[in-house]
Amino acid sequence: MQKVKENEVEQPQISPFEEVKAMTETHALNVLIQAANAAQGAGVLSVRDSVFVAAAAELLTKPFGQKQE
Secondary structure, X not given: OOOOOOXXXXXXXXXXXXXXXXXXXXXXXXXXXXXXXXXXXXXXXXHHHHHHHHHHHHHHHXXXXXXXX
């Protein structure tokens, strides 16, 4: 059983299958970037793959006006 500190309120556990139903495009992009960062940190991406992942993340996270340039 998980211990709860005095000042913390115990949060109910939510199934990830329920949690993903509320996913937005921004949240989805953040999840993909986090997964790519984890893969890169674990050394499972080649240098080429790392460059493409970084460029894709940069492109998708630029403000709309900057994407048009």
